[in-house]
Amino acid sequence: MHAHLPSSSGSLTERRKAETRLDIARTAAALFVENGLRATRAEDIARAAGVAPRTLYRYFATKEEAVAPLFAAGAQQWAEAVREAPAALPVRDALRHAAERALAADDTGAVESLEWVRSLLRMAGESAALRAVWSDACHGSEQTLVTVLAEREGRSGASSLQLRLMAALASAAVRVAVETWAAGDDPAGSPAGPAALAGRCIEALGDFRRP
Template sequence: METKARTLTERRKAATQLDIAQAAAELFTELGPDAVTTEAIAQRAGVALRTFYRYFRSKEDAVAPLLSVGAEGWRALLAAADPDAAPVDAISAAIHGSLLVVDESGAGGLLLIRGLLRAAQTDSALRGVWFRVNGESEDLLRVVVGERAEPDAAPATTALVAAAATAAIRIALEVWALTDDPPVGPAAPAELAVAAFRALAAGLPISGR
């Protein structure tokens, strides 16, 4: 019973953090980084300022949960992929599935990321959060990739695959964010990221299931 209570508490905390992250991203997109205050973010999210500082150190740090959600989703897709699938195919499918827009909510989420990445062009703190989240995702992805590799796979290969996959998604989103291309179609992040990963993977000694 106590474990369930802790789990529910953690879920509520995560939901609050994501609400704050969404509010921060919206304001950064609408107003630009310099015009946004922590007070404004808290007000938009419907939380007290002390609640904001319970979870985040700065206004820029507040967007991290929003950026992390996508990374968590695609790692989960890879972990659930067919264990007999070729590594490149399994990773490509997970990347594509995580970025593929299937409804209005998904499109809105990518457009919000676009606005955030555009805002980060002029704000070093926001860029720092973006790179930090990508770095953390890469570290976690090594574990997932390692579980799919052959027992004798070199650690360097596992690390390179995780780095290539993470970089492919990051670069695809960054490139797309600087265009006015829609979140669906041949120039959408899902297609750009898969193409980038396959290009990088062509030079990697990927083996295994």
């Protein structure tokens, strides 16, 4: 998932805060990958990011939470891709199209972001705190997707139950795809990369028939 900057909407102060959070997140991820989660202190992250420790703790309660914006940025990118998918596409096709776009290893920055995610998810296997950060990001993605799907499908009379079920299934499919890829060694842009796996997982969900 690409770690792009948040939307330009909102006040200048809000955008600067979001940029600072993402800068800290990138720094934390790089240090975790280079030195290991246990060996990296919050103070190390703050120093490398060029902020005071109190600034870091103003944004994040723990060092593990410092990478949350990276996970959240990828989730937001997927939701936006669903929103921008052609309106004529059936919901499953729109979800697959969006997941493949959000997880595409189409440039050096995207590959780097995906490799960070792979490393962080491997670390999460031994860190309950980092697993909780990933879980919260996945849940947040699901909640955002409910809103996006309501915009797309609301006109067709889809119920709240249907929308929540679609979002939950799609979010689980993408999570399984990313976690499966992260557990292996296949390149991000390969046929076994996260974009390809996400497409296959969403395809396997069927046509989202009404319950």
